[in-house]
Each structure stands twice: as structure tokens, then as C-alpha cells.
Amino acid sequence: MNKLWRVAVFDYKRNVYKKSFIFTLLSVPLILAFCIGVGLFIESGMHNSNLVGYVDKAGVIKKSVLSPEIRNTWLTEFNKPVEFIAYPSEEQAQTALKEKIIQAYYLIPTDYFLTRHVIQVYLEKPGNNSDYQFFDFLQLNLVEDKPQEIAFRVAFGTKTIVRSLDAKRFVPESGPTFGSLMPLFINLSFLGLIMASSGYTISAMAEEKENRTQEILITSISNLELIGGKILGIVLISLTMLITWSIVVFIGIFSASRMGISWFKDLSMDFRIVISTLAIALPAYVLVTALMVAIGSAAPSEKEGQSFATIFIIFHIVPLYLGIYFMKTPHSPVAIILSMMPFTGLMAIGVRNFFSIVPTWQVLASVASQIIWALVSIRFAIWAFRFVNLRFGQRLKWVELFTLGRIGSL
Amino acid sequence: MKKIFLVMRREIVNTFHSRLYVFFAFILPVLVVLIVGAVKLIQSRSTSAIENENAVSSTYPQLNYEGIIDQSGFVQFIPEEFQNYLRLYSDEDHAKKDLQSGRISAYYIIPADYLDMGEIYYVYPNEKSFMIDGQSWVMSKTLMFNLLDADLTLLDMPWNPIRYLEKRTFSPQPLTNGFQGEDCSRPGASCVSNDLVRYMPSIMVALFFVTFMTSSNKLFDNVHTEKENRTIEVVLLSISPKQLLAGKILGLGLTGFLQTAVWLGSFFISFNLGGMALNLPHNFEFPIHILIWGLIYFVGGFSLYANLMAGSGALVQKMKEAGIVNYIILAPLFLGYIFGLIAPLSDTSNSPILIFLSIFPFTSPLVMIMRMTDGIVPLWQLISSVVLLFLTAYITLNTVASMFHAQNLLSGQPFSLKRYVRVMLGR
Numbered sequence: 070m071n072k073l074w075r076v077a078v079f080d081y082k083r084n085v086y087k088k089s090f091i092f093t094l095l096s097v098p099l100i101l102a103f104c105i106g107v108g109l110f111i112e113s114g115m116h117n118s119n120l121v122g123y124v125d126k127a128g129v130i131k132k133s134v135l136s137p138e139i140r141n142t143w144l145t146e147f148n149k150p151v152e153f154i155a156y157p158s159e160e161q162a163q164t165a166l167k168e169k170i171i172q173a174y175y176l177i178p179t180d181y182f183l184t185r186h187v188i189q190v191y192l193e194k195p196g197n198n199s200d201y202q203f204f205d206f207l208q209l210n211l212v213e214d215k216p217q218e219i220a221f222r223v224a225f226g227t228k229t230i231v232r233s234l235d236a237k238r239f240v241p242e243s244g245p246t247f248g249s250l251m252p253l254f255i256n257l258s259f260l261g262l263i264m265a266s267s268g269y270t271i272s273a274m275a276e277e278k279e280n281r282t283q284e285i286l287i288t289s290i291s292n293l294e295l296i297g298g299k300i301l302g303i304v305l306i307s308l309t310m311l312i313t314w315s316i317v318v319f320i321g322i323f324s325a326s327r328m329g330i331s332w333f334k335d336l337s338m339d340f341r342i343v344i345s346t347l348a349i350a351l352p353a354y355v356l357v358t359a360l361m362v363a364i365g366s367a368a369p370s371e372k373e374g375q376s377f378a379t380i381f382i383i384f385h386i387v388p389l390y391l392g393i394y395f396m397k398t399p400h401s402p403v404a405i406i407l408s409m410m411p412f413t414g415l416m417a418i419g420v421r422n423f424f425s426i427v428p429t430w431q432v433l434a435s436v437a438s439q440i441i442w443a444l445v446s447i448r449f450a451i452w453a454f455r456f457v458n459l460r461f462g463q464r465l466k467w468v469e470l471f472t473l474g475r476i477g478s479l
Numbered sequence: 480m481k482k483i484f485l486v487m488r489r490e491i492v493n494t495f496h497s498r499l500y501v502f503f504a505f506i507l508p509v510l511v512v513l514i515v516g517a518v519k520l521i522q523s524r525s526t527s528a529i530e531n532e533n534a535v536s537s538t539y540p541q542l543n544y545e546g547i548i549d550q551s552g553f554v555q556f557i558p559e560e561f562q563n564y565l566r567l568y569s570d571e572d573h574a575k576k577d578l579q580s581g582r583i584s585a586y587y588i589i590p591a592d593y594l595d596m597g598e599i600y601y602v603y604p605n606e607k608s609f610m611i612d613g614q615s616w617v618m619s620k621t622l623m624f625n626l627l628d629a630d631l632t633l634l635d636m637p638w639n640p641i642r643y644l645e646k647r648t649f650s651p652q653p654l655t656n657g658f659q660g661e662d663c664s665r666p667g668a669s670c671v672s673n674d675l676v677r678y679m680p681s682i683m684v685a686l687f688f689v690t691f692m693t694s695s696n697k698l699f700d701n702v703h704t705e706k707e708n709r710t711i712e713v714v715l716l717s718i719s720p721k722q723l724l725a726g727k728i729l730g731l732g733l734t735g736f737l738q739t740a741v742w743l744g745s746f747f748i749s750f751n752l753g754g755m756a757l758n759l760p761h762n763f764e765f766p767i768h769i770l771i772w773g774l775i776y777f778v779g780g781f782s783l784y785a786n787l788m789a790g791s792g793a794l795v796q797k798m799k800e801a802g803i804v805n806y807i808i809l810a811p812l813f814l815g816y817i818f819g820l821i822a823p824l825s826d827t828s829n830s831p832i833l834i835f836l837s838i839f840p841f842t843s844p845l846v847m848i849m850r851m852t853d854g855i856v857p858l859w860q861l862i863s864s865v866v867l868l869f870l871t872a873y874i875t876l877n878t879v880a881s882m883f884h885a886q887n888l889l890s891g892q893p894f895s896l897k898r899y900v901r902v903m904l905g906r
Contacts, residue, residue: 094807096806100813103817103842104817107817107818107821108821146680151700182636184642184643185636185639185640185641185643186641186642186643186645187641187643187644187645188644188645188646189644189645189646189647190647190648191646191647191648192648192712194648194829204640204641204644207640207641208637208640211636211637211640212627212633214625215626219626219627222594222597222626223623223626223637224637225597226597226619226623227593227598227599227615227619227622227623228597228599228616228702229598229599229600229601229619230599230601231602231603231604231609231613232588232600232601232602232605233601233602233605233609234575234578234603234605238609239600240609240610244609294845298647306519310834343728381810389802393678394611395608395609399608400606401607414821417618422607422799424609424610425605425606425607425608425609426605428605433701477828
């Protein structure tokens with residue numbers, strides 16, 4: 070046990086006490102923050118709060134001054150809502166547009182009540198919010214003779230919140246909340262962890278094999294202690310990364326929430342999904358780590374091992390590329406099969422859980438499948454290590470390594 | 480020239496010996512086309528049956544039967560057009576029972592505070608995706624009908640106050656994608672009703688990103704391996720660094736180019752011939768000019784990033800450092816990828832920052848392809864972007880070739896960004 074621990078500590082120190090590790094630690098939260106930042110930046114560019122004009126030739130707009138309640142609703146929905154200015158003629162509106170007093174103007178033709186045809190005129194594409202607000206503005210004026218609360222509800226419509234049958238999941242019309250996306254982020258961080266640690270795992274085995282240290286090591290340490298120590302060391306490195314990422318993410322969420330970014334206000338999440346995600350992620354991680362160890366010990370060089378590891382990572386990403394398909398049919402046979410399979414199970418369940426509720430039996434079956442595959446892969450890693458050592462100096466074919474019958478006969 | 484050709488030939492032969500390359504470059508795209516063709520064949524045989532079914536369907540063939548639990552007491556009337564699709568329940572338990580037995584496909588809960596809050600709950604069976612809109616518009620229209628005291632003549636006006644929004648611009652250049660309303664004859668955000676056509680610009684960005692990544696990584700590996708096993712030192716005795724680099728870039732570029740061309744060709748065949756199999760609109764055509772410009776951008780983008788990766792491959796001492804080095808060198812490409820992926824989804828592909836990124840040489844190979852697929856790009860932007868890209872690629876070829884000297888190849892120093900930039904600048 071002492072030797073196993075010493076191997077783990079040695080591998081941990083060798084990888085963590087390096088500048089490049091800091092880069093790896095910070096890269097994932099930075100990439101995540103960057104993607105969210107780009108999304109928010111692009112979204113902010115879609116809004117424009119400059120004035121918008123209108124020319125009403127049909128006599129629809131009778132109430133151009135709006136109540137504070139309506140202004141407040143627009144303020145909540147659009148952050149910086151536009152103000153509408155009436156122009157008596159199109160020429161005056163055009164002049165205002167060319168002088169950039171207004172970002173666009175709407176022309177309501179005389180035959181509007183027959184055709185409901187409206188013309189939007191602009192120099193540069195106006196913000197999307199102007200269309201939405203003008204739509205509300207028209208609706209308010211079309212029912213202006215109704216009581217205020219009725220006119221308000223007609224204009225601002227009905228907000229549909231999709232609810233699960235057991236009333237534990239809610240998806241508002243405006244899109245998923247940060248809390249409902251959290252389980253998917255946990256899945257993605259495990260994927261990031263697998264990708265980041267795969268390099269360490271392969272090199273942990275391949276490097277000592279390449280420089281012939283391995284043969285000296287196994288004269289004083291058992292195979293189990295060496296492999297176990299290396300896996301433990303990598304798990305510790307991964308834990309360091311996971312804890313750091315979690316701290317950075319929580320600081321980010323806390324700051325965003327304090328800054329008043331509305332998307333980060335609702336952080337409630339369904340803990341059943343979080344638990345099921347972790348239950349699948351842990352064995353899935355062990356499975357990949359053990360396989361990487363096997364590949365690292367069998368690969369003739371670190372480079373060859375790395376290229377083989379890429380294939381496992383591609384399998385993990387497949388469910389992400391099938392995201393739109395899963396959104397439409399989250400319980401299709403393909404989705405269920407991918408949820409049960411090694412490598413794809415982690416992301417398939419994660420993506421499906423985001424769009425729908427995965428039945429408990431499928432989650433349990435996936436957990437069981439991942440655990441079985443993880444145990445098989447640990448056994449396989451030890452077999453591979455022994456097999457490669459016995460074949461000292463000979464180049465190994467991958468087919469030979471994966472022929473379990475031969476390895477089992479050792 | 481002969482030496483460049485020899486290096487190039489060797490790289491091509493080596494790449495074609497890789498089973499992984501053959502699979503991804505030739506077998507997979509052919510499989511895609513075959514699958515699309517097979518689906519189309521099956522669908523064409525069943526079309527007549529579907530047409531017959533549609534002929535006997537009712538006014539709203541797609542509508543499902545749904546329930547309402549009205550806790551507000553607000554729903555007094557159901558419009559005549561929906562009376563066969565909506566059913567009132569006294570409590571949720573009954574609705575839940577009917578939902579589980581399949582008698583209704585979903586139900587709505589109208590809370591007591593509906594008029595103040597305007598929120599209703601839409602309950603699906605667990606098998607259905609939460610992100611699918613369903614037919615909540617039926618309930619919204621029913622609620623508006625009740626808000627307007629069941630006045631059917633008044634309902635239509637506020638329900639749909641704009642039937643047709645015509646857009647006019649005084650701008651000298653088309654700053655939007657150049658199309659009015661829904662247009663599914665070409666890819667881009669102007670097609671709202673078909674997801675595949677709408678998201679095609681993002682698909683193109685992803686394809687180019689993967690191709691650049693794999694091809695330039697291959698060059699990095701290639702240079703680094705030859706450096707590690709000392710072949711490069713021997714080779715450089717009889718060939719100039721520029722010839723070696725040019726040969727490698729041409730060889731690997733051609734194989735990457737072939738891979739992209741095969742994939743683009745399979746996209747072209749699948750999208751144009753397999754329209755029905757992929758549920759593409761009848762008038763949809765994948766523009767041929769995107770393919771031509773796509774290949775030009777591939778050559779420029781690949782040359783630029785291959786040069787940069789070859790340079791870093793020459794400076795990296797251990798394969799372990801490769802991951803971080805790749806991150807640093809490919810960071811601008813990643814930036815272009817993220818912007819290129821998100822912009823068409825949010826209909827902002829012609830915003831100033833995207834225009835800048837489509838001209839900036841380190842991001843233009845991805846962002847310009849996205850913009851071209853999404854809409855019309857002014858010719859001056861295209862030309863300036865291509866000129867800048869090829870100019871930058873040429874400059875990097877010269878600077879990276881200067882890295883292939885013994886003092887860099889044999890220095891044994893670990894890779895650092897500072898050293899990389901210093902060597903690139905010839906200091």
C-alpha cells in the first residue's frame with residue numbers, strides 16, 4: 070500500500086508542479102467563460118435602443134403615450150426598450166432616418182385594416198427588439214377600448230412554461246435557466262476532465278516504458294501497485310482540476326448573480342439529474358482512465374498512444390453532434406442505445422436529460438453498464454500491462470491486445 | 480522544385496497509407512451519400528401513401544387532443560375551430576390519468592393569477608422533449624378569445640396584427656442577408672422553417688474547423704517526429720528549409736484539400752439530390768460559388784495554420800508540450816469557430832465584429848465561409864479578405880522556414896510563446 074501511495078504521489082507531483090498544468094487548469098473555465106461571453110456579446114448586438122419612428126396613414130395608433138406598467142414590462146424584457154415617435158408624413162420620417170435621429174420607421178398604409186401590411190424602412194438593420202415592441206404597440210392600440218388589464222394581457226400575451234408531469238422540471242418560454250443547464254455543464258466538465266487527463270494517463274505509462282524505467286520499477290513493486298498507484302495519481306490530478314474548475318465557476322456564477330445578470334438569478338436545479346450524472350460520470354471516467362493506462366502500456370510510443378486515445382474522445386462527443394436529433398426525439402432507439410454504451414453513455418444521458426426526463430430504468434441500466442465496463446477495463450489494463458511486459462521488446466499488434474482470450478490465458 | 484516535389488510525394492504516400500485517413504476522407508462521405516440515397520429511395524416509394532392519408536385529414540391535421548385545467552375560472556369559451564381539440568378538466572388528477580392513458584397528448588394549467596402574471600403551465604408526457612414548442616398557440620389563442628369576450632371578429636386583428644412585414648433599406652450595400660421574409664432556396668437564417676437549411680452555415684464552419692485542426696496537427700506531428708528521430712537534420716543537409724516546408728505543406732495540404740473536397744462534394748450531392756430525404760425545401764439549391772470560395776479559403780487557411788504549426792513543431796522538445804502549444808497556436812482559429820458557430824444562430828452574421836473577423840486573416844477562413852453561406856457578402860470584402868489571407872500565409876512561410884536551423888532544432892530549450900515569437904521575428 071505504501072508503494073502504491075508513493076507511485077501516486079510521485080506522478081501527482083511530476084504533473085502538477087509545472088507551469089503547463091496551470092494553463093490546463095485555467096483553460097477550461099476560460100473557454101467556458103469565453104463562449105458565454107461571445108453569446109452574451111452577440112445577443113447584446115441584436116438589440117438597439119435608439120428611437121423608432123412610425124407613419125400611421127390608417128389611423129390605427131390612437132394611444133401613443135404608454136402607461137408606466139407597459140414601459141416597465143418592456144424594460145424587463147428588452148433591458149433598453151425603444152421609444153416610438155410619430156411622424157405626420159413619410160418624408161419627415163425619411164429625413165429623421167437619414168439624419169440618424171431614428172434607427173428605423175414603420176409605415177402603416179391606408180389599407181392596413183384590409184391587408185395588415187406594414188413596411189419597415191431602415192438604413193442599417195435595426196435591433197430585433199424594435200419589431201417585437203412595435204408588434205405589442207400595434208396590439209395595444211387595436212384593443213385600446215378594452216379595460217387596461219385586458220389590453221395589457223392581449224398585447225403581452227401568454228407565457229407558456231413547460232412543466233414535467235411530476236412538477237419538478239420547468240422550462241420557461243424564454244429558454245432554459247442556468248440551473249437547468251447545470252447538469253449538462255457537469256457532463257461537459259467530466260468530458261473536459263477525460264480529455265485533459267487522457268494525455269497524463271497515456272504519458273504516465275508510455276514515458277517510463279520508452280525510457281526503460283518500467284523494467285527497473287517492476288523488480289521492486291507489483292503490477293497492481295504500479296498500475297494502481299498511477300491510476301490513483303491521475304485521479305488526484307483530475308480531482309485537483311475538478312475542484313479548481315468548480316471554484317472558478319462558482320465565483321463566476323456568484324459574480325454574475327451579484328451583477329444582476331438575469332440568466333444567473335434562477336439557479337434551482339433538479340438534484341436527481343445531478344446525482345444520475347455523477348453516478349454515470351464516475352465509472353465512465355474510470356473506464357476511460359483504465360483503457361488509457363492499457364493503451365499507454367501497450368503503445369510503442371507516446372504519440373501512437375495519444376492518437377489511439379483520440380478515438381475514445383470522438384466517441385464521447387458523438388451525442389453532442391446528435392444534439393438536435395435528441396432534442397426532437399429524446400427517447401428514440403438510437404438515443405437509448407447510445408445511453409447504454411460505453412464512451413457515449415455519459416454525454417447521451419446528459420443531453421437527453423437536458424431535453425427530457427430519462428426513465429429511471431434507463432439511468433440505472435446505464436450506470437450498471439458503465440460500472441461493468443469500468444471493472445472490465447481495470448482488469449484489462451492489468452492484463453495488458455502483464456502481457457506487454459512478457460512480450461518485452463517485441464512490437465505489439467493492437468488486435469493481439471484486444472484478443473481477450475489470449476490475454477486471459479496468461 | 481524537384482526536391483519540393485519529392486517531399487510532397489513522400490507526404491502524400493505516407494498519408495494515403497494511413498487507414499484512419501482513408502476512412503475519414505473517402506469511406507465516411509461515401510457512406511453519408513449512400514445513406515441519404517437509401518432514405519430518399521424508401522421515402523419516394525411511400526410518398527403516394529402519405530399523400531392519400533393527407534387527402535382525408537381534417538382542417539388542422541397536425542393538432543393533437545389536449546386538456547385544460549382552469550384554476551382561474553377565466554376560460555368560459557373555446558373557439559369553434561378548436562372545440563374538437565381541447566377538453567376542460569375539473570382537476571389535474573383526471574387530466575394526468577388521461578394523459579398517461581394516451582387520451583390526451585398534453586394539458587394546460589391556467590393558474591388563478593393568470594390575468595396578473597400571464598403565465599400558464601404546459602404539461603407534456605415525460606417521453607416528449609421539453610424544448611419542442613408543441614401547440615401552445617392553440618391555448619394562447621383560446622385565452623385571447625376569452626379576453627376579448629368571445630368576439631371572433633375582433634380576435635383576428637390583435638392575434639395577428641401584421642400579416643406581412645415588408646423591409647426596405649436605403650443602404651447602398653445589402654447589409655442584411657439580402658432576402659426578404661422566409662427564403663429557403665439557399666442556406667442561411669432567412670430560412671426559418673427548415674432547421675438543416677437554417678443551420679447550414681454553422682455546419683460549414685464546423686467542417687472547416689475540423690479540417691484545419693486535423694490537417695495542421697498532422698503537419699505539427701510530422702515535423703516533430705522527424706525532429707525527434709533526427710531525420711530532419713539529415714534531410715536538411717541536402718534540401719533548404721523552405722523547400723522542405725513547402726513540400727510538406729503542399730503534400731499534406733493536398734491530402735487535406737482532397738478530404739475537404741470529397742466532404743463538400745458529398746454535402747453538395749446530399750443537399751441537392753437528397754433534398755427530399757433530408758426534408759429540404761423543393762426550391763433549395765446549395766450555391767456552387769460557396770464550394771469554389773470554400774476551396775480558395777481552404778488553401779489560404781491551411782497554408783497559414785500549417786506554417787504556424789510546423790514552426791511550433793520545430794521548437795517543441797517533448798510531445799507532452801504539444802497540447803498546450805496547439806492551444807496557443809490555434810487560439811485565433813478557435814475564436815473564429817465560436818463566433819462563426821454562434822453568429823448565424825443569432826442572425827448577426829453581418830454585424831461589424833463579424834465583418835472584421837471575416838477579413839482578419841487568422842479568423843477569415845472560418846468566418847467568411849459562414850457569412851457566405853448565410854447571405855450575400857460584398858465583393859470588396861471577399862477580395863480584401865483573400866488577399867490578406869494569402870499575404871499572411873506567404874509571410875509566415877518565409878518566417879517559419881527561417882526557424883528550420885540547427886540552433887533551433889537542436890537547442891533543447893522548452894517551448895515558450897516568447898521564444899516562438901522571437902524566432903518568428905528572426906531575433
